[in-house]
Amino acid sequence: MKKNWISAVTALSLFVSLSLPARPSAAAAPGIEEIVLVQQSKKVVHNGVASTSPQPLTMKNGVTYVAAKALMKELSGSISFDAKTKVYKLNFSKQTMTFTVGKTTYTLDGKAKSGAQGAPYVLNGTLMVPIRTVANGFGLSLITAQGGKQLTLSWSMKPIAKFEVSNLKPYAEQSEVSYKDLSYHPRGYKIVAERWENNYSMFEQAGAVKVTHWVQDEAGLWSEPYTVTINVKPPNQPPVADFSTDKDVYKMGELIHYEDVSTDDENWITNRKWTNKQKGFFTPGPQTITLVVTDAHGETSEISKTITISDATLYPEESFHLLYTDIGDxxxxxxxxxxxxxxxxxxxxxQGVTLVRSNSPETIVDEGIYYADQVAGNVRFMTHNANGRDVPVKIYIVATNNNATDATAKIGPVGIGGPNLYVPNVARSVSAKYLDARLNPKSSTVSIPAGQTRILVPAVSDKTLDPGDVYASLADVFLDQPLDIKVVVVNADRNVFATLPSLSVLPVVAHVRGTFDDAxxxxxxxxxxxxxxxxxxxxxxxxxxxxxxxxxxxxxxxxxxxxxxxxxxxxxxxxxxxxxxxxxxxxxxxxxxxxxxxxxxxxxxxxxxxxxxxxxxxxxxxxxxxxxxxxxxxxxxxxxxxxxxxxPEPPGAIPDPEPATEPPLENIEP
The missing domain is CATH 2.60.120 (Jelly Rolls)
Structure with missing residues (x-):
């Protein structure tokens, strides 16, 4: 009997030693939270206050697991489950971890991680997560005692000081700097006071300056200091505009060489604007050329120089342009x-290629089918439209396979122009991009199963036309079977396949559409x-x-x-x-x-x-x-x-006229 009594006392003593914190909560530093857990026990002691977890702290395959719901409650965090993706989301102090049952991969603040200490699992309806993985992810301190049977989690509950700086490399005496306060408290307590060092809106001298911020919560606790180093640069100097010409006097039709020798203290000139910079002039007299340069900070500098055009002619104007105009100018x-x-x-x-031109109505006023036909083989699609609606739209080229077998479309050169408000910009862009695609051919394929409809040229419908935009496309496609093609315009927020059955073919307005052989x-x-x-x-x-x-x-x-x-x-x-x-x-x-x-x-x-x-x-x-x-x-x-x-080649230079006789000095005008 006595032996049994002694055994009971010994067991009770061991239970007490494993259940209580290694040190009392009062000994913890101010602002430090502490949780004590014991293997195989549901008891949770948080800052000396006990509560019960739905499942005990459990060791499985050498990994200790904790009930996620109980842990997040003590952390003042949250846990949620997405039934569609089967993903659990744990949130704590502006950090997020996600887990999937049975997988050792997880995410931390949206970034994929691997190497969790164990795979999460469900125990009697409760998610169990590897405690060390969660502690590492959320930055919690984890200490084991009693041979690993007692675990202590601790973390700071002080407010967190944090801020952003609008400009980390300002100019002394020139740049204004602002600060965005991002401080917070992990448990949502109010921030009641703050202290700054060196948070100047403008710095007087160049050099590295450390800006530091502290905040205090409603419980009177101050945060750790948060410091950002700002590298203040010397005051920006405006650029210096300068240029030279190879000489000061030119004949009419003589090529002028300009050399831009402008400088900037940072070598950061972003814009050069010339006035009257001609390759040659064709009337005698003075000509003033001006250059304005602008640096990255909006500082400008201007210089003007005057050259003289004599009454002698080297090349007539037409010959000069034919000789000296750059390719593309x-x-x-x-x-x-x-x-x-x-x-x-x-x-x-x-030569044989089928052209499908969809250009009418040119101005988009209604949703609808802008052209339709059945085509096969080598086909070129051309679209050109302007969005006259008050909402954004998209243009689609869709193909329906009404054959008994699957079809394949090989997409070749494609050129897209716009969307842009100006027609010439679109015209220049679409033709250049299409020709360049022909010069550097690439291809892709689109499969259209029997009885199905697919977007034929995805690049065309990748772009959204805002109101007023002009848009054009050229696309070469090879179709291995006859397909029913439609050029469709719908509002940008609509699904083209869901909308297509309700659309009708629009009437022709002004411009041309049609199918043309041998294009x-x-x-x-x-x-x-x-x-x-x-x-x-x-x-x-x-x-x-x-x-x-x-x-x-x-x-x-x-x-x-x-x-x-x-x-x-x-x-x-x-x-x-x-x-x-x-x-x-x-x-x-x-x-x-x-x-x-x-x-x-x-x-x-x-x-x-x-x-x-x-x-x-x-x-x-x-x-x-x-x-x-x-x-x-x-x-x-x-x-x-x-x-x-x-x-043909321009004629040679016109010989200089006979020089005039130098007048006597007394007749020279002052």
């Missing part, structure tokens, strides 16, 4: 005189070009005839005015040495691009041709006869026709 020319240049005849050979146009010229001024007329609907087709939504014959969407290949086999090849817009403004002997050339580099009195330089031949190949597609939104102009 534009220059003035006499538009009326172009009509007197020798016409260069050519033969047209159309690749080859022209070969075997005669000599460049011996005299000549011109080649393109897309005029007379010499260069229109593609004929059918609007399959109405079964109406149509002509492709302007041949938009067609691809031209012009091969000229005998172009004379030193011949300048120029594009000249005849119908109004023109913005586009060309491939010249495999090199992309914009028309123009910095804008567009405004009228028929401007030309853009495309190419110059060298010292021998050349074969020149030009590819282009009439740019959607630009005006047609265009002419290719061919200029």
């Amino acid at each position: 534009k220059f003035p020319l006499p538009g009326k005189d172009v009509l007197n240049y020798s016409l260069i005849p050519y033969d047209i050979m159309n 690749n146009r080859m022209m070969i010229v075997n005669r000599t070009i460049g011996d005299v001024k000549g011109r080649m007329v393109l897309a005029d609907n007379s010499i260069d005839t229109r593609l004929s087709g059918i609007d399959k939504t109405t079964d109406t014959p149509v002509l492709n005015s302007g041949n938009y969407g067609a691809v031209y290949t012009i091969r000229m086999n005998m172009v004379q040495p030193h011949t300048a090849i120029v594009v000249n817009g005849r119908g109004g403004y023109y913005a586009g691009a060309f491939l010249v002997n495999g090199k992309l050339v914009y028309a123009t580099n910095t804008g567009y041709l405004q009228n028929n009195n401007e030309g853009a330089m495309l190419y110059r031949t060298g010292d021998s006869i050349e074969s020149v190949t030009i590819q282009f597609t009439p740019a959607p939104g630009s005006n047609l026709p265009i002419n290719l102009l061919f200029y």
